[in-house]
Amino acid sequence: MPLLLSGQKFRTDLESFGCLAILSPLEGGAETRLLRRLRASGYQTQITSARGLGDPVVFLTQLHGIRPPHLGHQNVGRNGALGEVQQVIPQLNELLVEDKPLVLWLLEGQVLSKSELLAISNLCQKEPRIKIVIEMGGARSIKWQPLNEFINKD
Structure with missing residues (x-):
C-alpha cells in the first residue's frame, strides 16, 4: 500500500489543511506508521487523549487553573468549600519553543462536541x-479528511 510506504499524501494534506479528522483500523498500527513518517520529515509529535480536555484551546495553549480531587475532610478556613486552585502550564507550551512544526495526535476524538472541534480547527488556523x-x-482502512469537512458533514 503506497500510503504506508511514504505517507507523502497524508503529510501534504496535513500541511495544507492544518487539521485532519482520521478514521483508522481498530487494531492499530497505521497511526504509528504515519507518526514515524512525520517525525522523519522534521515534525515534533505529541499523542494525547481527547477525554478530559475541557476547553481544548485553553488546555493546550494557555496557563489555566485546575482543582485537584476532593480527598475527604478539608479545613474550611483554607480555601473554603471550593478547594485549592493549582496553575498548570499549557500542554504544548514547551514544544512550541523550537521552530520545528508540531503534530498533536488526539485519540478518542469522537467524545468532543462540535464546538470543541471548531475551536481546535480555529487553533490550527491561528x-x-x-x-x-x-x-x-x-x-476497515485508514481514511482522513479535513476537520472542517468532517464537522459540516453531520
Whole structure:
C-alpha cells in the first residue's frame, strides 16, 4: 500500500489543511506508521487523549487553573468549600519553543462536541506551526479528511 510506504499524501494534506479528522483500523498500527513518517520529515509529535480536555484551546495553549480531587475532610478556613486552585502550564507550551512544526495526535476524538472541534480547527488556523490529527472512530482502512469537512458533514 503506497500510503504506508511514504505517507507523502497524508503529510501534504496535513500541511495544507492544518487539521485532519482520521478514521483508522481498530487494531492499530497505521497511526504509528504515519507518526514515524512525520517525525522523519522534521515534525515534533505529541499523542494525547481527547477525554478530559475541557476547553481544548485553553488546555493546550494557555496557563489555566485546575482543582485537584476532593480527598475527604478539608479545613474550611483554607480555601473554603471550593478547594485549592493549582496553575498548570499549557500542554504544548514547551514544544512550541523550537521552530520545528508540531503534530498533536488526539485519540478518542469522537467524545468532543462540535464546538470543541471548531475551536481546535480555529487553533490550527491561528497558529500555523500546530497541526492536529483527531481520531474520530474506526474504519476497515485508514481514511482522513479535513476537520472542517468532517464537522459540516453531520
